Amino acid sequence: MTTTASVVAFDQVSKAYDAVRAVDGLSLDLRPGETVALLGPNGAGKSTTLDLLLGLKNPDSGTVRLFGTSPRDAIVAGRVGAMLQSGGLMDEVTVAELVRLACDLHPKSYRPSEVLSRAGIAQIADRKVNKLSGGQAQRVRFALATAGDSDLIILDEPTTGMDVTTRQAFWATMREQADQGRTVLFATHYLEEADAIADRVLVLHRGRLLADGTAAEIKAKAGARRVSFDVEGTVDEPALRALPFLTGIDISGRTVRIQSSDADATVHALYGLGVYPRNLEVAGLGLEQAFVAITTAEEAKSK
């Protein structure tokens, strides 16, 4: 995998605001056709990362390359379509007029009517942009990002303000984009979206990359499974804490919840302690819990 084959290449990129390091020595490499989710708590540096990627901000150090060129050159070549989180729209013009503008400005543009119907906004084409609901405005932004045949689509929190049905319809549209061989990078708060849609998940925390892998790998990294049970009689806390493969434990009253990287071995050892667990449950960890586990572990380390 050479650098020129990368769609996006960050090399030791840093960006600070005053004393805060928003992005801290970030290196990453996106390959053609990947659908990548960028996860992170608020203030993790997601938006700054996307701004750097799109050339809206310049890094303090390190380099950002898109398709082997500068972000601006890639945009001018029509290879990038982007939807910003609170990307303002032009007021007092209609949806159709705005989409036509986006098509006019894209070197490899589609027909405006196609763009409108693909984004699901054909029926509101004549409405004024400033009269739209939050979800409708998001679809207009999506239309602007997909006005032409771009190779890379960037979406910053694309489903904010959408209800569940619209969100599902939106991701169906998005999948079509990915199925056509485009690289898609999206930042999101909704972990189930990352779990269901991305083939690669990047976890960002304090401007650094904490994890990079498939959703399954991220879950494994956090301690893949959750074991919970009730204890009869007294709870021998030190013994429980000493169980093998344990990555986290929470004891409340007689109920014990354990996170384990090898649940089978942990449960086996539990019986070895002479404890008889009641209501034993072993379940996979959701991406959300994995995410919380990874970021809190990092938080604890940095303190």
Place this chain on the structure above:
Amino acid sequence: MNSLIKLELTRALRNRKFLFFSVIYPSVLFLIIAGNADSTTKVPGSDLTLPTYMMVSMASFGALTAVLMGNSERIAKEREGGWVRQLRLTTLPGRGYVLAKTASAAVVSLPSIVIVFAVAAAVKDVRLAAWQWLALTGAIWAGSLVFAALGVALGYLASGDAVRPITMITYFGLSMLGGLWMPTTTFPGWLQDIAKWLPTHAYAALGQAIEQSRAPHVQDLAVLAVSFVLFAGGAAWLYRKDTLKA
């Protein structure tokens, strides 16, 4: 970029309030001020009649309104709202946004100049040679670029709630003190000394020189040129600062 100019223009023409204040209002104001003046009395300190004098003042005022009022507030809002950022993700060159705004304002300012002339000629019998009409239109239209640059600078300087009052103060201050609403010769001496250094005063003086078929004063041309360099330079500097920060 032409498509953005077209869309900016569509939007400006759709905004009735803006059209009223930049296109109709100066003519109305002209009729109110010059309406009762007889067509022979000369403006003190000038050999022009009041209607002839005020025609240039109001045409200049209309052009000033068209290029200053719409843009500064829009730019400030669109900068904050993120539309400017969104445009930076298109092939549109960086300056394209500002140029499109200026170009569309220039299209609106032309009718506001011509309508004042038409009203003055029809209602108050203002008569000039053909070359004078053409030269007046050209000079006032071209001169409005100075204030278009000021509008852009204000749009990048102020933000949020501050932009409207700042624009208003600048707009009314320049209009009144520059003598667009009444001849500066009616001002007390000390105020006249200030007024003659204002770009709006120089702007109207340019038109009045054409009406008197004489060459404009070097001082007026210098004031306009220096103002343009200051405003355009300030706009460019603020634009660059904003781009790095955004």
